[in-house]
Amino acid sequence: MEIEHKNQNNNNFEDAIDxxxxxxxxxxxxxxxxxxxxxxxxxxxxxENLKKKIFExxxxxxxxxxxxxxxxxxxxxxQIMIVGEGPGQKEDEMGKPFVGDAGVLLNKMLEAxxxxxxxxxxxxxxxxxxxxxxxxxxxEINRYSIFLREHINIIDPKILILMGSTxxxxxxxxxxxxxxxxxxxxxxxxxxxxxxxILTFHPAxxxxxxxxxxxxxxxxxxxxxxxxxxxISI
Numbered sequence: 001m002e003i004e005h006k007n008q009n010n011n012n013f014e015d016a017i018d019x020x021x022x023x024x025x026x027x028x029x030x031x032x033x034x035x036x037x038x039x040x041x042x043x044x045x046x047x048e049n050l051k052k053k054i055f056e057x058x059x060x061x062x063x064x065x066x067x068x069x070x071x072x073x074x075x076x077x078x079q080i081m082i083v084g085e086g087p088g089q090k091e092d093e094m095g096k097p098f099v100g101d102a103g104v105l106l107n108k109m110l111e112a113x114x115x116x117x118x119x120x121x122x123x124x125x126x127x128x129x130x131x132x133x134x135x136x137x138x139x140e141i142n143r144y145s146i147f148l149r150e151h152i153n154i155i156d157p158k159i160l161i162l163m164g165s166t167x168x169x170x171x172x173x174x175x176x177x178x179x180x181x182x183x184x185x186x187x188x189x190x191x192x193x194x195x196x197x198i199l200t201f202h203p204a205x206x207x208x209x210x211x212x213x214x215x216x217x218x219x220x221x222x223x224x225x226x227x228x229x230x231x232i233s234i
Contacts, residue, residue: 043076046154054127054147062128068095074121079232081157084124085166086136092129097122102203113224119234121155125170136166145170149190158230160195164202183219
């Protein structure tokens, strides 16, 4: 089933619940623009070097208990980058982020604002599965945030989407609360470069707290609006 709305600002909470379960289409046409991918080979090389650094990390309990390094998914040329928390069981088994139940919901969330998952770039704060799917500890977040910052610099996105409190903590510290900071555009400085950033709830949290989907839907609409304002082809 498909629903088509001419004005996304008129969508309400019932729409938000529906879009996480069905296909959804915006009527406005995406703006086409040629992307300069002349540096793609260099970017791939930098990503491989970063992945190697993470693979060679030592004295890490996460690495000791995990099956696979979970590094990335999506298009490294994308101008939209999503950062989650860390791998779960299915992600650990497959070596890809967001392939479990939370990944299914993420796909529906992206589709709701007319974005194909393959057109964005996805990674996590920590690249190895925490035991029993627990939240990464602050020491682990801090250790892996160094790699995450390098990762952001390599992808160099125009829009950075941080999903969940772990991603927020990795890049903005522990003083913020995601319930108060989500849905606000922020400037994140990484190695002297500023990135346009928005915080939103992690899909795994939405699976546990479905009543919070209405707030994520508001965040998604803000993201779509910013994509259109910046004329990002996605």
